[in-house]
Structure formats: C-alpha cells, structure tokens
Amino acid sequence: MPAAVSASTSPPSVDPTAALDSALRTAIAAVTGLPVGESDPHIRPSGNPQFGDFQANFAMALAKKLGANPRQLATDVLARAELTGIADKAEIAGPGFVNIHLASSALAAALDAFDSPALGITPTTATYAVTVDLCGVNVAKQMHVGHLRATIIGDTIARVHERLGRKVWRENHLGDWGLPIAMTLAALRRAGTNLDSLTLDDLNRAYRAAQMEGRDDAAGMIAAQATRVGPHRIAELEAQNTGAALAQEDARATLVRLQSGDAQLVTEWQKIIDCTMKEVFESAAVLGVQLTDEHSRGESFFRERLGPAVEAFAKSGLGVEDDGAIVVRYPDRERPMLIRKRDGGFLYATTDLAACKFRVQDLKSDRVVYVVDARQRDHFKDVFDAIRMIGWNKLPDGTEAELIHVPFGSVLGADKKPLKTRSGENFTLKALLDEAIERGIREVRARASDPNAPTAGMSDADLAAIGSAVGIAAVKYADLGSDVTRDYVFDLDRMVSFEGDTGPYLQYAHARMASILGKALDAAAHAPPRPTISVAEPAERQLALTLLRYPQIVREVAQHLDPSRLCAYLHGLATSYNGFYQQCPVLKCEDQALRASRLRLCAISKHVMKDGLGLLGITAPERM
C-alpha cells in the first residue's frame, strides 16, 4: 500500500537518521539514566534489506557495560522510544540488534524536504577559510600522470568545501625558485635559445639535460655516508658524482643574479614560467579543474619571508646551529629539519614554513590541506610540528588551524615501479588526456551512428564535446575512485574503460534520467510543480534511502578528505536508480499520481547525480 504525504504537511526533516537518532537517544537516556550525550544508539543503514532500512547497535555494548541483558535492554528502549511517524516497525534480532523499518510516509516527507537546490546541505557558518595546496607543478617540467592526482584530488576537496559554504583558497605552490630553475635558465642561455618560441617540450629537455650535467655533489655524498641516509639517496648521489663543476658554477651564479633581481634574468625567468603555466592551465581546463593564474603562488612568492622565518626560529631557540647550518630539532625523533644551509641558502622546508604561516595567518585559514605525494610524509610531519612549536598555526582569536597532509600514492608502471621522469619515455599527462578523449569521442561517434540512438544526428562538434566529457570522466573517476593513499598501477585500458564501475557509468545513468524527464516534458506542463511523492516499491525505497544519504556523504568527504567516498556513493546511486528504472515503469505508468511521483524521483536523482559529479569536476551530459 503506497504511503504518501503531501508537500504542505511534510515536516522539515530531511534526514530520517537524525530523527531516529534523536528518538532512540532520548529513550536510551531515559532507560539507562545515562546522559543523552552518552546514549548513542549507533544507527547505521542496514547491510541487508531483509533487516529493514536501519539498524541500531547500541544494545550489546551498553548491556555489557551495565551488566544487563541486551535483548531486554533493547526491548525497554523500544518501549520508551517515540517512533510514531518515523518507523513502521522496529524489532529485535540476534543478540540485540534493533532493525528499523522506516515509515514510507516519513521517507516521502524527508524526500520532499530534500528536494531543494541545497539538497539538504546546510552551509556552514565558519569564520575562517580553507586552503588547499594542489597541483604543485615544477616550472620547466612537463606534467606527468602523477600531477593528475595532486590536481584533481585537490580540486575535489576544494569543491566539496565550497559546496559546504566554506571560503577556499586554491594554492598552486609552483616550484619556481631555486637551483633547478637556475640550472635550466643557465643552460638555455648557454645554448642561446630563443625563449619567445619555446615549447614546454624544449623546456623540459633543457631541464633534464641541466639536471644531468649539473650534478656533482661530493660534499653531499660524504655527509650522506656519515649520517647513513637511505640507499636511494646514496645511489642518486653516486650517479651524480661526475665532474660538472662548470655547469654547476654557472647555475649558482645565475641563481644569485636572479635572486638579487637582475632585470634581464627575471624577464627570462618569467618567460619560462609563462611557457610552463600555459600548458598547466590548458590541462586543468581539459580536466575541468578550477585552476587559473590567480591560484599560482609559487616558491618565489615567499622569497622575502624566508630570512625572517629562520630568524624567528633562531630567536625562539627552536632553530639551532649545527655544523654551520640551522636546524629544528624535535623531542620525539632523531631526524632534525634543516632550514638554512651552511652557505646561508634556504631550503624547501624553509619555504613551506613561510607558506604555512602565510596560509594560516594571512589567508586566515583554520584548515590547511596539502595534497602532496605520500613520499613527503616525513617532510610535512616536520613542517607541521615546527609550525605548532612556534605557534604559527594560531589565528588571532587563538583558534588552532588544522594542518593536514593528504598523502596520495604513486602512479606505478607495469613493473610496479614509479613512473619516473628519468625513466625516459614517461607517460605525460597530456598524452593520457589526449588518448582518453580520443577513445571517448570514438565511442560516442560509434553509438551515434545507430539511427535509433538518442545521439543520432547530433553535430560532430556536439558529439566531440560529449566524447571528450566521457573520456575525461573515465580518467578522473579511475583516479578518484579508490583510496588516494594507495599506489596504483597505471593501466590505460582500465583507466579509460567505459563499462562497470566507471565515470561513464554514472554519466550514463544521468543521461537516462535526463532522457526520461525530457520525454515527460509535455505532460509536466499541466502537472503540479511538486507532485506528491510515494515510496512503496522496494526499488523506490532503496532509491529514496540512497538519495537522502547525500548530505552526510558530502560532509564525510570533507571531514575525511576522501573523494573515493563520493565516488562510491554515486556508484551506489546509479545502481539504485538502475534498479528503480528496471522495476518501476515511469512514463508507461498508468496511475497518473504514481507516474508524477516517479518522475519526481527521477528529477531528484538527476539533481543529486549532477551535483555529485560536479563536486568531482565531472560534467554530466544530457545525452551521450
């Protein structure tokens, strides 16, 4: 029997979980005498539909604590719980699980309230901003598939925070200041290269050549052996330990002149940056990532702040001299952090200290998120601890900013080794995106050639746009879909696959939603704008429950900085919708009220899917 509720009488509750939590919490407190705050009913969606919609798992743990019988405790709590209008049925199973079957009317009412532009997401009232360090390209270096991660994970985290109403600063911390750039610049000058017609490929070649010829670090080798650094570093140093004094001298001289503001060099340096960023922004645009010039704040931006930063550490006693250098020591570990070299030069840790301070205190952020390669775990631990020790994580009102490193795993080759730049023929980001787009377009065109296809007869430009969106969706979903911490083996075929648990699967579900709504347009003209929702069929129930979880998922993604949860949710939504689509006729439904209700379920589903894909920076075509 379909339960229905009209929009006018529905309570404002969007979240049945909250209603259940509150009702059971009160009952638990009443039965046990515990404070309400300690009476968590532990509500979660049921793993198995036969157990109802939600389960409450409080009884076992609580009974143990109180020396009571769990089933009896559950019985007592249910007797006190005011579940009228929320649950149809609540029964005790097994050792003391409480299985709750939500009232269809409550579900319909919640969905009706949920159906708004906000989709149940209430903006936070945070005073401070969120800074997201993302992308992190190095000037003069071609972007490779590793940069994909730092860019799109960061973009998603930024979007989710914005969706929750936060002010977000996207900070692209370019590697644009330091010896590598000077080496490249010096090499280009020696070769007499015209910087105005430079391509990034040329630049990248010059960079690598300069790296190779300029490496000779005998002093570093001795230091490394004395302090027993890792074998990786030793091997690197050994490889570098060939005569290159001239190139190195040239690079150092260039760096000194650059850093002292030599006008000619600064102009040339800027050309290298422009050349690099042109491609970065192009890739960002192709990826649908919000990253432009205004988000660039590279290492060079902080150059005037490095000296003062070191001085502050020295003055506070946290920065101490060691063999001529200045280091920060930690109470709980041997490894210090070097912040000034013996020759007076600064290091990237110094820049990160200055940048972190800037982000907290100048950008007024109470949350600073660094989306950076997992191999820099120790580095960020050092930086963050140093920042806390000196108190730069504090905002004027005493609020302590969260400093969080989101350590993403490496992209590995088929040999399970990192796809490294120096391994020669590395897969550039551009090559990956070109391939994905090409495959997407090919696929969309092939389908459009069927005269019965919804895309038949579309212009070639439109088909190309859709194909591009499909290809990019595949790549992004493949990357964002699993735990960002893990390394993954780069497999192009899997990455641009369009079937199964993929980005295009979600887009396809969305296109079907759009299609069904498009066909119903004529009828919609004289239907009420907000038809009564009814949730009776199991598939409708399943879909409704899934839809209502959306706000919680978005909050979780922000809290845990984990885009894969959103991917998993949207996959679940697509699956729920497909089940509904299979089992519940919409356009063909005879009952006009039910038809209108189901159309509205389609509309809400489409809205959530589009919103969720938007948070991933994935476009949702109406047809594909």
Add this chain to the structure above:
RNA sequence: GCAUGCGUAGCUCAGCUGGAUAGAGCAUCGGUCUUCGAAACCGAAUGUCGUUGGUUCGAAUCCAACCGCGUGCGCCA
C-alpha cells in the same frame, strides 16, 4: 639501522567510529533489447581477509609479534 605505509576473489579494488551470511568492477559461464537508452539489468562461479597470538558477547577492522612488498631518512626540491 631508524621511521612510515601497505598485504582482502584469477586481476583491479570497496569494506565508514569493531556488528548479523566479507562486497563491487573486470575476466569466465548463462539469461534479458519491435516494450521509458543493452555504456544497462538479472543469475552462476570464485576467498585459510599475509601468519600467529591477544582484547571482546562479537575482529578484515583494535593491540602485539613475525613474514612479505613499498616509501622516506641534514646542507636537492
């Protein structure tokens, strides 16, 4: 050596603050298109959750040890 991360189906991976019979996708086998889009759906098969011990009413999940793989470790960024 010290630190740190990871071992779940043939492959790629989920598994949220411990909860009922450990789930998806790919691949394999079978079924569903003159019927709202088959990029879909339904079904079959597939597991000593690295090993051992501990905590617990209950462990893939928490703790310890061990095994295996990876990553990081002062004057590069």
